[in-house]
Amino acid sequence: MAGCLTLAATAQQKGGDKLSQDKAAIKSMCGCQDVTFEYTETFPADSSYKPKGYHKIIDAIEYVTVAAEDRNRIVLQHLLIADSFVIKHWTEDWQYENQQLLAYNQDNQWKKVTLPAAQVKGQWTQKVYGVDDEPRYEGSATWVHTDGRHYWESTSDAPLPRREYTTRNDYNVLRRTNHHEITATGSVHEQDNQKVVRANGTDKVIVGEKGLNTYNRTSESKCQQAKEWWEQHKSFWAVVRKSWDKVYGENSEINLQKKVNEEPLYKVMSALEEKAFKKELAGAELEKTILLTLQQFSHNTTLSLHR
Template sequence: MKLHSLAFLTLTFPVFAASPPAADREAILAMAGTHTVHFHFQEHTPVAEDYQLAPKAYDEEATEVIEIVEDTPTRIALQHLLVVKGKDDAPMVIKHWAQIWTWEDTRLIDYCGEDQIHDWAIVELTPEQAAGTWTQLVTQVDDTPRYEGYGKWIHSRGESSWKSNATRRPLPRREYTTRDDYDYLIVTNRHTLTHDGWVHYQDNRKIVDRGDAPAQVLCFETGINTYTRTESPLTEVAKSWWQQHGDFWDGVREFWSEAQDAAPASFSYTTSKDGKSLSKVLDRLQEENASAETVAAELSPFVIAK
């Protein structure tokens, strides 16, 4: 497949003071805690000729503990930890996605991969475009990037919401092993706080982009992921797991962050190098509780120099 260019939506905002508003930081931090999460995705509008909508919605529910793993005045990282039933129904922690928020960031990444190539273009914003905004970088379970967007938090009439520009991203985990009829998503995200948690809305367009043909929208899909605060004994299970493994994953997150920062025009990586699987290398390094220096040495071969 060949990806055609996707222009970032240009947003114009007045210049704000260097420090982020306290209400913005409070809204981001308010997403932490233990939640019952309901994931709901529903295709609803076919665009391409003869496309048949998925016959039913995707619905899943889980307990998710969200830890604040980094908190500085201009950068906040939230790590999501799923707690599921493991062997003999014992609770098991799965490191899920993370969201990394940066104030007035001028350097973003935009997915531009082809098939199994993991490639992100570097997008530069002007200081005027970035003024008053937060970028949200969402990472995958191995802390590699999934997507990044930017926008402003709005606090009005009791509502606190953040809405992104349109961002391009790879197929979601729920579909990339079962579908090959589209190539990527273009998504607008909104995070809204509620009285008992928060909601993540996703306005999705599924795109076919192959060969020299113009890119085409296959269909529209809505995602509504509802996070409802709860009290659960599983909280301590997740916190104990993170206490054991958090330093290791801090090193992994820092490695990928530095690799992206060092990329001049695009950031690329592979999931297999010299017969070694990235996921298996990370599993081994986690079991060894490897240092940040060891993590950097072992993951560097997976980064593709361009």
């Protein structure tokens, strides 16, 4: 669990500087954890809408590790263990006093926005990415350490969550208020969301949603499979993150394509990961192929994939 810290270590930072407290809080969210995901729709915008029922996923194990770190950046990688398989889950990229965000618009489109330096002073941006490190949502806020509590909260627009994006077409933006708080046994990710129809520059909320993701530390031995998997695959995903950073840096807008050459991104990336694992693709050729793939899926080139 190198790079991770516990709540006790976070509390010990109280007498230290604010930046150290922030970093300790972020890194205390990693480790081997029992996770529960709960969601329920709450208040409809009008009586014609009938809120959907309670949804709960239990009995999952998630390993969260520090994938990269420097003075002003901490990347946390989530790995889900389900049915004896390791699944690369979402990625949290925390950046200190970051001014560049990708703001979600609609229809898999993100636009780069620049925040004033004064606005982000002392804040951390949480950049959340999907299973292929594709964009999801980003928000900037201050970590708060007071009265024995350590938490961060921000509101940002996002595409539909994976639990609904293949089954719902009655809204196209999820406005998420994400609250991350450290607990004595791990952390909680509490959500107060709004499901929004965005069209012609106007927003219409159809219903609210409450989410609660609970992370409780468990024996590190339960995550041994995930740790071994990450050691074998982390170099590939480091190249992917570097390539996405290049795409983001070169473009003011990202239009994520659902398919290129009739294949979704996850299938293409899975094939590339397999080739990298078998040493069939490496070095500069691997980097070039990954970058070209991401450029295609972000709709920034029309060249053919090198398969």
